Amino acid sequence: MGLNHFDKNGNAVMVDVSDKPVTHRTATAAGSIQVSSEIMAAVKSGNVKKGDVLGVARVAGIMGVKRTSELIPMCHPLPIQKCSVDFETDEDAGMIRVFCTVKTEGKTGVEMEALTGVQVALLTIYDMCKAIDKHMVMSDIHLEEKTGGKSGDFCFEEK
Amino acid sequence: MGLNHFDKNGNAVMVDVSDKPVTHRTATAAGSIQVSSEIMAAVKSGNVKKGDVLGVARVAGIMGVKRTSELIPMCHPLPIQKCSVDFETDEDAGMIRVFCTVKTEGKTGVEMEALTGVQVALLTIYDMCKAIDKHMVMSDIHLEEKTGGKSGDFCFEEK
Amino acid sequence: MGLNHFDKNGNAVMVDVSDKPVTHRTATAAGSIQVSSEIMAAVKSGNVKKGDVLGVARVAGIMGVKRTSELIPMCHPLPIQKCSVDFETDEDAGMIRVFCTVKTEGKTGVEMEALTGVQVALLTIYDMCKAIDKHMVMSDIHLEEKTGGKSGDFCFEEK
Amino acid sequence: MGLNHFDKNGNAVMVDVSDKPVTHRTATAAGSIQVSSEIMAAVKSGNVKKGDVLGVARVAGIMGVKRTSELIPMCHPLPIQKCSVDFETDEDAGMIRVFCTVKTEGKTGVEMEALTGVQVALLTIYDMCKAIDKHMVMSDIHLEEKTGGKSGDFCFEEK
Amino acid sequence: MGLNHFDKNGNAVMVDVSDKPVTHRTATAAGSIQVSSEIMAAVKSGNVKKGDVLGVARVAGIMGVKRTSELIPMCHPLPIQKCSVDFETDEDAGMIRVFCTVKTEGKTGVEMEALTGVQVALLTIYDMCKAIDKHMVMSDIHLEEKTGGKSGDFCFEEK
Amino acid sequence: MGLNHFDKNGNAVMVDVSDKPVTHRTATAAGSIQVSSEIMAAVKSGNVKKGDVLGVARVAGIMGVKRTSELIPMCHPLPIQKCSVDFETDEDAGMIRVFCTVKTEGKTGVEMEALTGVQVALLTIYDMCKAIDKHMVMSDIHLEEKTGGKSGDFCFEEK
Numbered sequence: 001m002g003l004n005h006f007d008k009n010g011n012a013v014m015v016d017v018s019d020k021p022v023t024h025r026t027a028t029a030a031g032s033i034q035v036s037s038e039i040m041a042a043v044k045s046g047n048v049k050k051g052d053v054l055g056v057a058r059v060a061g062i063m064g065v066k067r068t069s070e071l072i073p074m075c076h077p078l079p080i081q082k083c084s085v086d087f088e089t090d091e092d093a094g095m096i097r098v099f100c101t102v103k104t105e106g107k108t109g110v111e112m113e114a115l116t117g118v119q120v121a122l123l124t125i126y127d128m129c130k131a132i133d134k135h136m137v138m139s140d141i142h143l144e145e146k147t148g149g150k151s152g153d154f155c156f157e158e159k
Numbered sequence: 160m161g162l163n164h165f166d167k168n169g170n171a172v173m174v175d176v177s178d179k180p181v182t183h184r185t186a187t188a189a190g191s192i193q194v195s196s197e198i199m200a201a202v203k204s205g206n207v208k209k210g211d212v213l214g215v216a217r218v219a220g221i222m223g224v225k226r227t228s229e230l231i232p233m234c235h236p237l238p239i240q241k242c243s244v245d246f247e248t249d250e251d252a253g254m255i256r257v258f259c260t261v262k263t264e265g266k267t268g269v270e271m272e273a274l275t276g277v278q279v280a281l282l283t284i285y286d287m288c289k290a291i292d293k294h295m296v297m298s299d300i301h302l303e304e305k306t307g308g309k310s311g312d313f314c315f316e317e318k
Numbered sequence: 319m320g321l322n323h324f325d326k327n328g329n330a331v332m333v334d335v336s337d338k339p340v341t342h343r344t345a346t347a348a349g350s351i352q353v354s355s356e357i358m359a360a361v362k363s364g365n366v367k368k369g370d371v372l373g374v375a376r377v378a379g380i381m382g383v384k385r386t387s388e389l390i391p392m393c394h395p396l397p398i399q400k401c402s403v404d405f406e407t408d409e410d411a412g413m414i415r416v417f418c419t420v421k422t423e424g425k426t427g428v429e430m431e432a433l434t435g436v437q438v439a440l441l442t443i444y445d446m447c448k449a450i451d452k453h454m455v456m457s458d459i460h461l462e463e464k465t466g467g468k469s470g471d472f473c474f475e476e477k
Numbered sequence: 478m479g480l481n482h483f484d485k486n487g488n489a490v491m492v493d494v495s496d497k498p499v500t501h502r503t504a505t506a507a508g509s510i511q512v513s514s515e516i517m518a519a520v521k522s523g524n525v526k527k528g529d530v531l532g533v534a535r536v537a538g539i540m541g542v543k544r545t546s547e548l549i550p551m552c553h554p555l556p557i558q559k560c561s562v563d564f565e566t567d568e569d570a571g572m573i574r575v576f577c578t579v580k581t582e583g584k585t586g587v588e589m590e591a592l593t594g595v596q597v598a599l600l601t602i603y604d605m606c607k608a609i610d611k612h613m614v615m616s617d618i619h620l621e622e623k624t625g626g627k628s629g630d631f632c633f634e635e636k
Numbered sequence: 637m638g639l640n641h642f643d644k645n646g647n648a649v650m651v652d653v654s655d656k657p658v659t660h661r662t663a664t665a666a667g668s669i670q671v672s673s674e675i676m677a678a679v680k681s682g683n684v685k686k687g688d689v690l691g692v693a694r695v696a697g698i699m700g701v702k703r704t705s706e707l708i709p710m711c712h713p714l715p716i717q718k719c720s721v722d723f724e725t726d727e728d729a730g731m732i733r734v735f736c737t738v739k740t741e742g743k744t745g746v747e748m749e750a751l752t753g754v755q756v757a758l759l760t761i762y763d764m765c766k767a768i769d770k771h772m773v774m775s776d777i778h779l780e781e782k783t784g785g786k787s788g789d790f791c792f793e794e795k
Numbered sequence: 796m797g798l799n800h801f802d803k804n805g806n807a808v809m810v811d812v813s814d815k816p817v818t819h820r821t822a823t824a825a826g827s828i829q830v831s832s833e834i835m836a837a838v839k840s841g842n843v844k845k846g847d848v849l850g851v852a853r854v855a856g857i858m859g860v861k862r863t864s865e866l867i868p869m870c871h872p873l874p875i876q877k878c879s880v881d882f883e884t885d886e887d888a889g890m891i892r893v894f895c896t897v898k899t900e901g902k903t904g905v906e907m908e909a910l911t912g913v914q915v916a917l918l919t920i921y922d923m924c925k926a927i928d929k930h931m932v933m934s935d936i937h938l939e940e941k942t943g944g945k946s947g948d949f950c951f952e953e954k
């Protein structure tokens with residue numbers, strides 16, 4: 001199987017999905033950001049009093065999911081039916097992990113939507129913490145799993 | 160120095176930059192995506208005939224830079240004066256590296272713009288290659304360097 | 319029934335509507351803006367010659383309806399199938415009333431779309447008349463009625 | 478003084494501000510939403526555990542401010558330099574009050590930005606509480622004060 | 637048949653399509669831009685080395701198609717299922733021709749989407765070549781054909 | 796002078812304008828749409844009663860101008876300081892002519908903004924009249940004149 005999103009002359013194209021069946025589809029993406037212990041402490045103390053970094057990042061991620069087809073050139077617009085963004089903080093590793101789950105009924109999947117939600121949430125954490133330290137690194141952003149569609153279910157496995 | 164983007168009650172706020180001086184500012188962000196050898200071959204053969212994955216990702220990244228303040232809640236809108244997105248492919252490592260450089264004259268920096276450009280370019284590569292393999296992983300996304308502004312110049316150093 | 323748009327941990331979420339049936343749905347929202355007699359006279363003389371304030375506000379309101387899910391964080395995107403914005407001017411009360419009706423077939427309702435249409439139309443009237451007087455007040459913005467969906471029909475009643 | 482935003486033939490126009498001086502400008506708008514006691518209790522208990530309605534509405538309001546010139550047809554785009562959204566809850570009156578303050582340096586004011594921030598915050602509160610009760614009413618949305626610009630300072634006075 | 641998009645009082649309205657059946661729909665629009673021989677030579681040499689004007693214009697056109705309902709006030713949002721933008725260069729006539737084909741299943745057609753794709757692609761060519769010569773003229777932009785929907789198939793004929 | 800918007804390797808780039816001086820700039824673009832006599836009659840009778848096609852198209856054109864840098868990939872965002880859209884109807888020729896004038900103070904010109912305003916206004920006329928006849932053709936879209944900037948003043952001359 002070759003690159004999708006190109007026609008036989010190699011020109012970029014939003015591929016024709018009109019004959020594909022509408023199916024229930026879900027996708028979960030994950031990613032993380034490595035932060036200093038000072039940032040971790042500030043984020044973990046996050047609550048309505050001290051500044052809720054993860055709360056703002058969650059809203060940004062969910063709103064970003066809805067803009068996916070505006071950002072990714074060949075991505076089909078899809079009616080998002082569910083979207084959640086969750087976080088795990090691992091103090092020892094200095095890691096904040098982000099998970100984004102998206103659901104739709106459509107002719108294409110929501111992998112790109114879930115990945116975009118993760119990226120926007122990570123960028124928002126970066127933005128809100130960068131006054132403390134700019135050495136944060138975002139990494140391990142990948143598709144965790146998806147269901148539905150012709151290509152079937154997918155579950156990420158470390159190779 | 161604490162979390163920016165929160166007021167003294169812990170409420171999220173787009174911080175007041177009205178009294179900051181306008182200075183020339185640049186930022187370069189970098190990131191990479193790990194791909195299978197099959198994807199690497201498809202991308203490297205990219206040209207007008209076979210499908211220019213990196214050309215499409217470059218356009219997407221540059222357009223994404225201009226949407227930064229729409230995506231990141233507390234980010235100030237800035238008049239982007241220059242934006243470039245560049246790629247390096249490392250076949251041995253199975254890595255495509257993305258670099259995004261942004262310039263402005265403004266009261267705040269363009270770090271978030273450069274990082275957003277990298278993320279959108281990476282997402283576009285993922286989107287255009289995902290029919291071949293969905294195990295791609297985006298990583299090492301960070302601010303490479305910035306100049307201008309009160310906090311001065313910054314250059315990322317591995318710690 | 320509690321707050322929607324939060325999960326069991328209190329985290330904001332775009333709620334899962336994938337199992338809800340698609341039904342015909344309508345919503346009508348209303349609101350008003352109190353204006354000075356000078357503004358009322360200028361608006362009422364509105365026509366192609368003198369400046370059609372309400373015509374511009376109608377276009378803005380309809381276009382605003384289509385942006386609802388971009389503005390309201392947890393709002394599902396919906397395929398708008400009909401949208402109208404209407405006005406009533408009450409010279410004695412110094413009131414311009416705005417009504418916005420929206421239709422869709424979908425898994426969630428169009429209440430937020432109709433309310434957003436009213437708000438954007440009101441803001442546009444304010445913008446176009448503010449050189450005369452800035453004491454305008456927008457008020458009484460509410461959902462007038464809705465049909466369709468599991469929660470059934472709704473008709474606003476003064477309490 | 479007549480309607481701004483129309484030319485001498487009555488055609489809508491984004492007025493020429495190119496000869497106006499750049500000045501520091503601020504604007505504060507206010508508005509409120511009347512809610513049932515059940516909604517008030519749910520909102521007041523709002524925190525990271527129970528669902529932070531006002532936190533989400535604040536983010537939405539700030540992001541909405543940045544979209545003002547996209548929503549209001551004749552509104553000039555402006556570089557927002559500060560934006561905050563604050564809330565007051567009045568349990569006895571069943572009122573949540575919203576205040577939005579915006580700053581810029583520009584040739585036109587930020588009145589519309591502040592008002593748009595209030596409207597989007599109010600709509601978001603409505604959206605997140607509407608499963609409990611749809612009789613909420615948004616009202617008293619007005620410009621509280623502004624500074625800067627040729628028309629000078631303005632402070633809303635009840636007439 | 638009269639003007640669509642107005643109600644019986646002459647007020648602009650997004651017409652009610654809720655009772656129309658969902659059908660497969662396609663539309664192809666075409667247009668061209670007349671350029672100097674110097675521009676034609678630069679564009680024709682376009683490839684990854686010399687600058688791929690048409691590649692960038694193709695991406696812009698496809699992304700523009702997805703923004704149609706944001707730009708055209710009374711246009712219904714539609715789930716685009718396929719979009720391609722193609723070019724023909726006619727050196728003798730000094731013409732670059734643009735074709736945009738769009739598919740959906742919906743209650744209204746994709747004529748406006750196809751036309752918008754052509755316009756945005758043409759504007760992008762103009763933007764990227766204007767340093768050489770600003771006398772470019774865009775012309776002959778029209779609907780080439782459409783299928784599906786109550787009004788049936790349409791094929792443009794020179795009159 | 797070669798293609799702008801490409802670097803020396805032929806990669807698309809938003810060119811660096813940070814060292815260019817800020818100057819007053821204006822641009823006027825023009826274009827036309829050929830319509831049937833039936834459409835011409837419907838448009839010319841346009842007023843608040845019968846449906847103001849040109850009024851809606853004017854609002855759309857002005858709003859489109861503000862979206863230019865989102866639509867055209869390598870276009871710099873600019874603070875629009877004035878925008879007007881005007882129409883001329885020529886019944887004998889079956890032509891509606893559109894003119895769009897834009898002003899800014901900036902480091903780059905507003906040619907693309909003026910052209911985009913014309914295109915969006917033309918598309919809106921097409922959309923609102925297409926129920927009568929789909930043979931409309933948009934043509935002769937060009938830059939009429941510009942002032943300001945290093946490349947100096949420009950006035951379109953038929954060649």
